[in-house]
Amino acid sequence: MNRVSIIAPAHNAAVFFASWIESIRAQEYEDMEAILVDDGSTDDLAALAANGPAFLHYVRQENRGPAAARNAGIRIATGEYVAFLDLDDRWARGHLRCAVDALEQSHDAGIAQGLIRNTAGGCYCSEAYRFINLGASVFRRGVFDQCGKLDESLRFAEDFDFMTRCWENGVRKLDLDTVSLLYHRHEANMTNGLSTIDLGAVQVYKRRLERMRAGAVDPEKARALRVGFPQYIGRTIIPHDQGIREPI
Helix, strand or coil: CCCEEEEEEECCCHHHHHHHHHHHHCCCCCCEEEEEEEECCCCCHHHHHHCCCCCEEEEEECCCCHHHHHHHHHHHCCCCEEEECCCCCEECCCHHHHHHHHHHHCCCEEEEEEEEEEEECCEECCCCECCCCHHHEEEECHHHHHHCCCCCCCCCCHHHHHHHHHHHCCCEEEEEEEEEEEEECCCCCCCCCCCCCCCCHHHHHHHHHHHHHCCCCCHHHHHHHCCCHHHHHCCCCCCCCCCCCEEC
């Protein structure tokens, strides 16, 4: 198997540590490493990580936000492929194998992206959808060399900004028809109660416009994908809880 580096930013998320480890183990993927970047936590996450499995690598930094934490993980990752899984989320069984197999069969693709289902209270609370959440995808390591890493000046929407740059650079994305990410909706979600402006979407579009005006975007790269920007990015579900209570 090709090695997969799993990167997770964490800030005071010790309560989710055990189930996060179990979700990774359940992938039954032989050659992987999990890089847990502790972004200035004050809980007992460090102590839990010290007794973690052999595939776990724990790194601590002062609180700088999720983009900086993910970039720290990317810098030390040793895998040919990179995946992301926040501590409060889970993967569907077989996600890593399915995504890596798809990339191995399509050498011109840089991203394999599955579907997302929101969860709450141990149940699915939404239908499946496709959107920019990094946890639903597996990336070739070279994509971060081609498009740059996550923008650390963005507290939110760094994933939206990164995927926008992937489209601009003509990175082919494979859309898988299976559910990959179980996105956990709870009161401590960073995005709870925030508007589109608060979430940084306007900043992402502003950065894109600035790149275009500066001549830093070659439109032919995206045009060669034959996939429009809205289709590449996908669409979230609003409300996040559709009232479905289907057992996971």
